[in-house]
Every structure is written in C-alpha cells, then in structure tokens.
Amino acid sequence: MKNAFIAALVGVAVAVAAAPVITSEQIDPEINAKIRAEAENNSQIMRTMHYLTDVHGPRLTGSPNFKAAAEWTVKQMTEWGFKNGKLEPWDFVNADQSPRQGWLNERFAGHIIAPVKDSLVGEIVAWTPSTKGTVVADAVHLVPPTRPTQPELDAWIKDITPKIKGQIVLVGAHTAVRVNVTPPALRRNDDDLRRQMDPDAPPSEAGRGGRGGRGAGGAGRGGEPPDPTRLTPQAVNTAMNALMLSAGVAVRLNDAGRDHGQIRAFQNNTYDVTKAPPTVVLRNEDYGRISRILDNGTPVRLEFTIVNQSFPAGKSFNAVAEIPGTDKADEVVMLGGHLDSWHSATGATDNAIGCAVMMEAARILQAIGVKPRRTIRVALWGGEEQGLLGSKAYVKEHFGTAENPKPAFSKFNGYFNVDSGTGRIRGASVFGPPEAGTVLREIFKPFEDLGVMGALSTNSRRSGGTDSTSFNEAGLPGIGLSQDPIEYQTYTWHTNLDTYERIIEEDVKKSAAAIASALYHLAMRDEMLPRFSKENMPAPPAPPGPARGGSGQR
Numbered sequence: 001m002k003n004a005f006i007a008a009l010v011g012v013a014v015a016v017a018a019a020p021v022i023t024s025e026q027i028d029p030e031i032n033a034k035i036r037a038e039a040e041n042n043s044q045i046m047r048t049m050h051y052l053t054d055v056h057g058p059r060l061t062g063s064p065n066f067k068a069a070a071e072w073t074v075k076q077m078t079e080w081g082f083k084n085g086k087l088e089p090w091d092f093v094n095a096d097q098s099p100r101q102g103w104l105n106e107r108f109a110g111h112i113i114a115p116v117k118d119s120l121v122g123e124i125v126a127w128t129p130s131t132k133g134t135v136v137a138d139a140v141h142l143v144p145p146t147r148p149t150q151p152e153l154d155a156w157i158k159d160i161t162p163k164i165k166g167q168i169v170l171v172g173a174h175t176a177v178r179v180n181v182t183p184p185a186l187r188r189n190d191d192d193l194r195r196q197m198d199p200d201a202p203p204s205e206a207g208r209g210g211r212g213g214r215g216a217g218g219a220g221r222g223g224e225p226p227d228p229t230r231l232t233p234q235a236v237n238t239a240m241n242a243l244m245l246s247a248g249v250a251v252r253l254n255d256a257g258r259d260h261g262q263i264r265a266f267q268n269n270t271y272d273v274t275k276a277p278p279t280v281v282l283r284n285e286d287y288g289r290i291s292r293i294l295d296n297g298t299p300v301r302l303e304f305t306i307v308n309q310s311f312p313a314g315k316s317f318n319a320v321a322e323i324p325g326t327d328k329a330d331e332v333v334m335l336g337g338h339l340d341s342w343h344s345a346t347g348a349t350d351n352a353i354g355c356a357v358m359m360e361a362a363r364i365l366q367a368i369g370v371k372p373r374r375t376i377r378v379a380l381w382g383g384e385e386q387g388l389l390g391s392k393a394y395v396k397e398h399f400g401t402a403e404n405p406k407p408a409f410s411k412f413n414g415y416f417n418v419d420s421g422t423g424r425i426r427g428a429s430v431f432g433p434p435e436a437g438t439v440l441r442e443i444f445k446p447f448e449d450l451g452v453m454g455a456l457s458t459n460s461r462r463s464g465g466t467d468s469t470s471f472n473e474a475g476l477p478g479i480g481l482s483q484d485p486i487e488y489q490t491y492t493w494h495t496n497l498d499t500y501e502r503i504i505e506e507d508v509k510k511s512a513a514a515i516a517s518a519l520y521h522l523a524m525r526d527e528m529l530p531r532f533s534k535e536n537m538p539a540p541p542a543p544p545g546p547a548r549g550g551s552g553q554r
C-alpha cells in the first residue's frame with residue numbers, strides 16, 4: 001500500500017456523497033451467523049500467514065520466493081474446493097520493454113572492525129550487486145551538495161573521487177530522529193468514523209478532516225517552482241551511484257533515518273545490478289555511530305559480505321481461483337490483495353495479511369456450503385510495489401476500460417481490496433454512484449458490532465496507493481477497505497519489522513467475516529452492484545505530468 005491512498009479513502013469518498021438513496025438490501029441473518037461461526041471457530045488465516053511469511057517470504061516480485069508463494073496459494077485454494085486456480089503471467093519489464101530480472105538477497109553480514117569490533121544491522125537495497133567476497137576497507141563519510149547545479153556537482157565529484165577509491169562510503173548526513181512523545185492512536189474513533197461514513201451528516205470540524213483532510217497533499221505543495229538549473233535529489237543519487245562505480249567503491253551505505261532500528265530498503269531505480277554498487281541501508285543507530293567516530297577524526301574500518309542472486313525473469317504472475325456462480329455465473333465479484341512484498345522482512349502486514357484475509361473470506365463461503373449466484377474470484381497480485389503492475393495488467397487483459405471495454409466489463413460486480421495492515425476493517429470506499437455506497441452500507445450494517453462503520457462512494461479514477469484503484473482507473477467498481485492503523489504506518493509498513501508476529505488474529509478474523517458477508521450478498525442480489533452508466537462515467541484521469549511526480553511510496 002502506498003501513502004496517499006489513506007487520505008484518499010476518507011477525503012475523496014466524502015466529497016462525492018450525495019442525497020440519501022433508499023434501497024432495501026435483502027440481508028440473510030442465518031447466513032451471517034454461519035459466516036461468523038466459521039470465521040471464529042475454523043479460521044485458517046494464521047496458517048495461511050505462516051506459509052506466506054515464514055515459509056515463502058520475503059516475496060519480492062520476480063523472485064523465486066514470490067512464485068513459490070503464488071503456487072502455494074493456488075494449491076491451497078484448490079484444496080479448499082475452489083475451481084480454475086492458476087497463475088496468470090504478465091510482463092515484468094523495464095520502461096524500454098526489456099525483461100526485468102528477478103533478485104534475491106541470500107546472505108548479509110556487516111561488521112565494524114576498528115576502532116572497535118561489533119556487528120552492524122542493515123538491509124540490502126534490491127537490484128544491487130553482491131560484494132566481491134568479503135570486503136574490508138576504510139569508511140568515508142560523504143555529504144553530497146544539496147540541489148547543486150551540474151557544474152557544482154561535477155566540481156565536487158572531481159574533488160572527492162581520489163578520496164573514495166576502493167573504500168566503503170557512507171552517503172548523506174546522519175538523520176537525527178526525534179523521540180515522538182505523542183504517538184498516534186492505534187485504533188480509529190467509532191464516532192468520528194460513523195460521521196465520516198454517513199453521507200447525510202453535516203460537515204463537522206472534528207469528523208471530516210481525517211488526517212490532512214479533503215484535498216490534502218495535492219497541488220500547491222512546496223510553494224515556489226523548483227529552479228530548473230538545480231539537480232533533483234534523484235539526479236544527485238544517480239550521479240552518486242555512477243561515481244561509486246567509477247571509483248570502485250566496495251560498498252555504499254545509506255542511513256535508514258528511522259528510530260528503534262527500523263529500516264526501509266527499496267530498490268535501485270534502474271532495476272539493473274550493473275548500474276549501482278553493493279548498497280546497504282544501515283540502521284540509523286549504526287550509521288550515527290560510525291559517522292560520529294569519523295567526524296571526530298578517528299579512522300573506521302568496516303567489513304561486509306553480501307551475496308545476492310539474479311534470476312531470468314521478464315514475467316511475473318497473479319494467482320487466481322474461483323467459486324463458480326450458478327444462474328449468474330458470467331457475472332463476477334472479485335476480492336484480493338497484493339502477494340508481493342518488499343524484501344527486508346517477510347511482508348506480513350504488507351500484504352500477506354490482505355491475501356490471507358481474502359482467501360479466508362472466500363473459504364468461509366465455500367466451507368458453509370453456499371452456492372453463490374455470481375462467480376466469486378480471488379486474485380492475489382504481483383508487482384504492486386513496483387506500481388500496481390499485476391492488477392493493471394489483469395484489468396487491461398480481462399476488462400479493458402469504460403472507453404474501450406471488453407465483454408466482461410459490463411458483467412463486473414466489484415473488487416474488494418485489503419492492503420493497510422493488520423487492523424480490522426472499519427469502512428469501505430466504492431468507485432461508483434451514491435447508490436453503490438448505499439448498497440455496501442446496508443450490507444455491512446450487521447457488522448457494525450465488529451467495527452465496520454459504513455461505506456461511501458467515490459468518483460475518482462486516479463490510480464495509486466493500492467490495487468483497487470487499478471479497477472477505479474478503468475471505470476470499474478474497486479472497493480477499498482479502510483482499517484484501524486495499529487502499527488502500520490509507524491512500524492511495519494515496508495520495514496524490516498514486518499513479520500508474522502505483528503498480526504492481531506482477533507482483528508483479521510473479524511475482517512474476514514465482514515468481507516465474506518459482503519461478498520455473499522453482492523453475489524446473491526437480484527441486481528448488479530450499481531455502477532456509473534456510460535453517460536455519467538467520470539472522465540479518465542489525465543496522464544501524470546512530469547511535475548506531479550508519481551509513486552508516493554516513500
């Protein structure tokens with residue numbers, strides 16, 4: 001899951017809520033009772049989590065771990081009785097369409113060997129190379145100029161090159177991380193949520209803003225336009241990698257810049273191991289210790305061993321399986337999450353748990369023996385962390401867009417997505433007219449005691465954040481589920497701490513029960529989930545311009 005999405009779930013959804021629409025959903029209390037009992041008494045979520053995290057994690061897109069995890073999910077769903085389980089390949093390629101390789105870190109050890117001896121804690125940047133065996137060298141601390149012009153950077157590089165030849169180089173000033181004396185709440189407030197999820201509630205100062213409020217984070221950030229003669233941080237970073245390679249630097253070290261040993265390690269942006277030196281993100285505490293010793297005039301000697309593997313790729317996969325429908329089998333209700341993770345932990349909260357909850361929601365329906373009228377399809381995506389690649393490829397292949405639809409486009413009844421960690425689900429945002437929000441609100445109503453406070457509609461087709469927006473972008477009803485934050489943004493999201501231990505079983509069992517019920521009722525109702533007609537379909541978003549920047553992931 002990416003950053004901007006959380007604000008969007010609250011902000012955008014509120015913006016399009018309109019006058020109340022009276023519908024009357026047929027809710028089956030007997031089925032709901034069976035769903036709750038199966039979710040509570042026979043839950044498979046933690047078993048699924050064990051296989052996805054302990055056994056197969058981390059699941060970086062393109063790695064053998066990812067493929068093994070995807071194969072395991074298909075095998076498991078087939079054993080549960082789902083049909084048509086398979087891996088669907090899609091092209092994992094670079095901007096120039098060349099195949100992108102897979103990558104895996106196998107071994108890492110880092111030590112300070114002088115003036116003291118101790119081990120170091122770090123994570124490897126993905127798609128960077130191995131060290132040449134175990135390397136020992138002096139540490140050099142470089143702080144590149146901020147927003148230099150090209151001539152300024154060239155002069156700095158010329159000056160610095162002789163000092164770093166063959167050494168281990170710390171790049172960037174040490175980040176002083178302040179102690180947070182006002183930690184954010186782990187759960188969302190019931191009353192605030194109820195107000196946010198009520199399309200008829202008058203705007204209130206407390207209720208509506210959420211974090212940042214409506215329209216936060218959009219245009220207008222940063223004030224003055226950037227000086228085009230000055231290089232961006234990304235351009236300086238690329239120049240640093242080129243410098244390190246030409247100077248034969250043994251290892252590049254970056255500062256994690258987070259407290260309590262948390263490390264977020266992403267990728268070399270070229271996805272090409274020949275374009276970067278071996279690179280380690282050191283925990284802030286080790287980076288600080290080394291840089292302070294150096295700054296005090298004492299030489300530091302370091303030792304690193306890094307073994308990475310590359311794999312022929314060019315393909316990744318989505319894992320899908322179905323519970324076939326009956327009289328409306330050609331209509332489909334989908335649910336899923338992304339199966340890929342970052343590589344510095346086993347990717348439990350981002351997003352093995354989204355997959356495990358969705359597999360469970362469908363399993364519950366299979367186990368209690370219902371015969372859904374519409375086909376229920378679970379899809380577990382690859383490539384989300386590299387830009388929603390798997391879900392975008394799937395939507396394109398199977399549904400097309402509102403402007404260029406395939407036959408299945410008109411038969412689509414919604415895609416539920418979980419991708420915000422372990423917190424129980426608290427509400428939903430569906431791409432569609434207000435009536436779609438009303439349907440979901442009524443379907444979720446019996447689960448208010450488990451914390452689900454409602455649903456709203458949104459008309460935003462902008463993709464980003466997570467895989468439900470790949471559906472929204474095409475003009476299809478993606479359903480994003482919002483959750484209690486727990487430790488997601490603060491500790492586990494994209495960090496080395498994202499493990500099985502961070503899952504709250506009570507929360508995820510509740511989420512699975514509520515989703516199973518919503519899924520069932522959408523699969524059974526006489527009419528399709530209300531959707532935008534051709535005439536009132538919002539226009540597709542303009543392609544992002546260069547000034548907008550894109551990923552929002554950091």
Ligand SMILES: [Zn+2]
Pocket residue numbers: 001002338350351384419
């Ligand atoms: Zn995610």
